[in-house]
Amino acid sequence: MARHAFTSEYLASQVAGSCRIEGIRVSARQEQTICDVIDGKADSKAMRRKLVAQFQANNKAMVAVG
Numbered sequence: 001m002a003r004h005a006f007t008s009e010y011l012a013s014q015v016a017g018s019c020r021i022e023g024i025r026v027s028a029r030q031e032q033t034i035c036d037v038i039d040g041k042a043d044s045k046a047m048r049r050k051l052v053a054q055f056q057a058n059n060k061a062m063v064a065v066g
Contacts, residue, residue: 008038 012035016026026034036042 008035011035011038 012031015034016031019026033042033047037044037047
């Protein structure tokens with residue numbers, strides 16, 4: 001039985017497809033980011049920290065206004 005090596009593009013498309021099945025929109029740019037994480041070109045932990053900081057800042061701004 002032959003073993004197939006999955007490319008990062010294939011894996012990213014599978015992740016994006018699973019998200020889409022659940023109703024989550026995944027843009028081509030987001031799919032490329034997934035591919036970059038798989039390839040090790042992007043640091044997922046740093047990306048998560050950046051997003052958390054961004055949402056915390058937005059939440060603080062909303063509380064200050066409200």
